[in-house]
Amino acid sequence: MSFEGLADKVMNGGYLGSLELQELAKLIQNTAISDNQFIALLTAMQTRDEIKGRSIDEYTTFIECLRKRPSYSILGNLCNSGTGGDKVKTLNISTPASIVIASAGIPVLKTSSKAIF
Numbered sequence: 178m179s180f181e182g183l184a185d186k187v188m189n190g191g192y193l194g195s196l197e198l199q200e201l202a203k204l205i206q207n208t209a210i211s212d213n214q215f216i217a218l219l220t221a222m223q224t225r226d227e228i229k230g231r232s233i234d235e236y237t238t239f240i241e242c243l244r245k246r247p248s249y250s251i252l253g254n255l256c257n258s259g260t261g262g263d264k265v266k267t268l269n270i271s272t273p274a275s276i277v278i279a280s281a282g283i284p285v286l287k288t289s290s291k292a293i294f
Contacts, residue, residue, distance in 0.1 A: 180210050180218075187221045192232045193239070202242035254284040 183193060183201055193201065201218075204210050226232075255278060257271045275285045 180204055180214060184214075184218050184221060187218060187225055190225055190229055192225075192235050195238050198235070198239045198242050202239070202245070203247070205243065206247045251286060254286045256286045256288070258288050 178197060178200055180201075183197055186193065186197070205215060257275045257278060272287070275287045279285045
């Protein structure tokens with residue numbers, strides 16, 4: 178369900194179910210909705226609760242959904258690891274190379290040691 182559908186349900190006095198709350202948490206975690214949209218939804222939930230009463234199940238389920246960390250896949254990412262950070266202070270060329278690679282739209286995983294300076 179879209180954010181608009183979730184917001185519409187709340188604004189019409191409905192409570193969100195578990196699957197809807199999971200979808201809302203994903204939208205929030207993926208920054209697919211703006212801060213203003215999130216605030217508007219929370220305000221609508223508060224207004225609904227003042228009129229109809231609070232649903233403890235809705236709030237506890239929502240908190241549980243927000244606490245779950247989103248899973249990420251590293252498949253398709255380039256790991257560009259260099260050899261800098263040694264005692265002779267050689268340049269770790271993988272850092273600027275990672276910037277160039279990422280600017281071409283390729284996802285990059287970057288590991289690093291302490292700065293050489």
